[in-house]
Amino acid sequence: MMHVDLYEKWWIGLGVAMLLIFAGAIGTSGFAASIQVPQPEARIDPKTVTTEGPFVEPGLRELAPGKYEAYILAQASPWKFSPAEIRVPVGATVTFYITSADVQHGFDLYNTNINMMALPGQISKLTVTFDTPGEYPYVCHEYCGVGHQNMYGKIIVEP
Ligand code: CUA
Secondary structure, X not given: OOXXXXXXXXXXXXXXXXXXXXXXXXXXXXXXXXXXXXXXXXXXXXXXXXXXXXXXXXXXXXXXXXXXXXEEEEEXXXXXXXXOEEEEEOXXXXXXXXXXOOOOEEEEEOOOOEEEEEOEOEEEEEEEEOOOOEEEEEEOOXXXXXXXXXXXXXXXXXX
16 A cells, blocks of 8 residues: 555645535536626627627617617727616516627626626627616726726616
């Protein structure tokens, strides 16, 4: 039988314990906290994103009663999200499509599990249902230049 030093046994035990803790953390966030991984829905040319395609007129589109799509464009100079305000009725299910016209931005929607990057060349997609009326601010959470702090907006969920 191979001899394993006592201290080495402790380190092996610590390594196994950390693996179990990390696996538990991933499982908890994935299933209990419903962490969503953004889907790279499609490619889009950032050079023409403002002249052709669905982001020429960003904003909300109603697909069916209570079902919506929101196209949001992140831009630098001037730094902004288009649109900066979206209104939906309570109970609405909204699928967000996000892209960037220039550099890497972020999109974090407070009090939901929506948190994704806005990347030039990619359309990212996530869906959320708004069961509680109120204001849901969104911000750019990726430093993107001198106007980064101006990149915010809000979803207003009306009763
Ligand atoms: Cu866009 Cu920070």
